[in-house]
Amino acid sequence: MVARAKTEAKKEFFALLARRKMRLTSQRLAIVEAVFGTDQHFTAEQLLAWSRLRDPSVSRATVYRTLPLLVQNGFVQALNLGKEETVYDPNYVDHPSHSHIICTDCDEIVEFESEQLAEIESQIRKQLGFQVDSMTLQVTARCGEFRRLGFCQKRERCSHRDPS
Ligand SMILES: [Zn+2]
Ligand SMILES: [Zn+2]
Incomplete structure (x- = not known):
């Protein structure tokens, strides 16, 4: 599990779009x-909503087509929180x-990192010989x-939060 910076990840994603012959339209860029x-x-x-703040012409269809690309290639993680709507997490890159x-x-979602989890990862590697991809x-x-x-x-604030 190696961290890479978001700026690097963004460049990788642009390269991925180019390989798939997908144009970097202003909507997709937003x-x-x-x-x-x-x-x-x-x-x-x-x-x-956030994308439309950058480019009002962004369509819902483009968002729904772009998200799976981000998820499948590990730029964003889809979280299953047991709710109707999937929540996406951009922080796994970092x-x-x-x-x-x-x-x-x-x-409300709060993130935490635990040294104990890191220890479990190293235990799994040493004792069982597995390399952990995600945990x-x-x-x-x-x-x-x-x-x-x-x-x-x-409760209200959380569901209408703007990007920082
Ligand atoms: Zn998170
Ligand atoms: Zn609460």
């Missing part, structure tokens, strides 16, 4: 810039071994606000 310009987890619809805690009320730990939990108030005031 999508790619939005993906590599955020470290937030996003849904396809959020990506559409942090290939991070894990997630998801608040069961507001759906994730996904924790569903109640955030501090949920525990204090019984609900999350950030």
Whole structure:
């Protein structure tokens, strides 16, 4: 699990498009810039909104065609959080071994990295002779606000967050 910088990954993705003879249209560029310009987890619809901030002519179809390309080639990870909508994570490029805690009320996602997980990886390598390609730990939990108030005031905020 070797980290590579997002700028490098972006170049690789452009090269991939070229190999597939896919033109780098201004719409596709807007999508790619939005993906590599955020470290937030996003849904396809959020990506559409972010991309349209850069180029209002981006179509939903282009977003839905571009996302699988990003996922299949390891630029973005599709997370199964048990929700209707798939959540996409752009951070595996920089942090290939991070894990997630998801608040069961507001759906806030917090990332964490654990040395213990890194130890498990090295144990698997040494004791079993496997090279780990990916390893994730996904924790569903109640955030501090949920525990204090019984609900999350950030429930609304989380689902309408803008890219930073
Ligand atoms: Zn993440
Ligand atoms: Zn919460």
